[in-house]
Amino acid sequence: MDKFLKRKELDSEQNLEPDESPSMSGGQKKAKMVSASKFSGARQYSESYISVEFTFTGDANKPTPLCVVCGEKLANSAMVPSKLKRHLQTKHPSLQNKNADYFVCLRDNTEKQATFMRKTTKVNERVLKASYQVAELIAKSKKSHTVAETLILPACKAIVEEMLGPEAAKEIAKVPLSDNTISRRINDMSADIESVVLEKIRISEKFALQLDESTDISGHAQLLANVRFVDGDAIRENFFFCKALPEKTTGEEIFRVTSEYLEKGGLKWENCTSVCPVVVAWQGLGSCV
Ligand SMILES: [Zn+2]
Numbered sequence: 001m002d003k004f005l006k007r008k009e010l011d012s013e014q015n016l017e018p019d020e021s022p023s024m025s026g027g028q029k030k031a032k033m034v035s036a037s038k039f040s041g042a043r044q045y046s047e048s049y050i051s052v053e054f055t056f057t058g059d060a061n062k063p064t065p066l067c068v069v070c071g072e073k074l075a076n077s078a079m080v081p082s083k084l085k086r087h088l089q090t091k092h093p094s095l096q097n098k099n100a101d102y103f104v105c106l107r108d109n110t111e112k113q114a115t116f117m118r119k120t121t122k123v124n125e126r127v128l129k130a131s132y133q134v135a136e137l138i139a140k141s142k143k144s145h146t147v148a149e150t151l152i153l154p155a156c157k158a159i160v161e162e163m164l165g166p167e168a169a170k171e172i173a174k175v176p177l178s179d180n181t182i183s184r185r186i187n188d189m190s191a192d193i194e195s196v197v198l199e200k201i202r203i204s205e206k207f208a209l210q211l212d213e214s215t216d217i218s219g220h221a222q223l224l225a226n227v228r229f230v231d232g233d234a235i236r237e238n239f240f241f242c243k244a245l246p247e248k249t250t251g252e253e254i255f256r257v258t259s260e261y262l263e264k265g266g267l268k269w270e271n272c273t274s275v276c277p278v279v280v281a282w283q284g285l286g287s288c289v
Pocket of ligand 1: 067068071072087092
């Protein structure tokens, strides 16, 4: 019984490729069949197809013929020597007389380039992510952004070189941690957080503000604001902005600076349910609001 079953399987394998070119040698003709394909009916790739400039790509059970010269992909149904040869004859007639080695060389070069590109992209992604992670740590710890270049990178290199060797230290050196880069990353993340918070407030519609003023080390007045709004089922409180008060620290000036920011963020005073000034001396703000 097993014999019959095996015989039947062999027959179906041979029947899968009725278009097989008689010009191909007997050994080359045998396509490597994947067992699953016997049931799915998908045509399989044979190593011999490289002599007509074709390799394959995609799902191993249903491979797609891929021309190694122009990169064109054909349907799985075209995975037969006659159709592949037709592509060679019509699209690349000048290469008709090239032998299989020429196409093998082309295929290997293309694959090498693709692998290199994939590897480089992966490394670049990891390097970028690491750079952002360091920037986030610096911002969260409220340290100067210059600490990455002056301390973190040399420290990392020293630790990694000692523990993992000079090769690993070379990899670490690829992470961009210069002053300008870290400053830019922090600004990027800050802008992203700001846009997310503003979007959430716009969705929530109503919001409440808490304002306070302070003086920085250079003696300039700064206005700080926190915002409270409904985010889904929760009430959130977020830092809203910090703006310089260039002229006076009167209620009118605070109102002007806050109004400017709200307008820029697409928010309206009508939706502000309450303002909580910490300093009571802000005469005038209440009347402005
Ligand atoms: Zn082609």
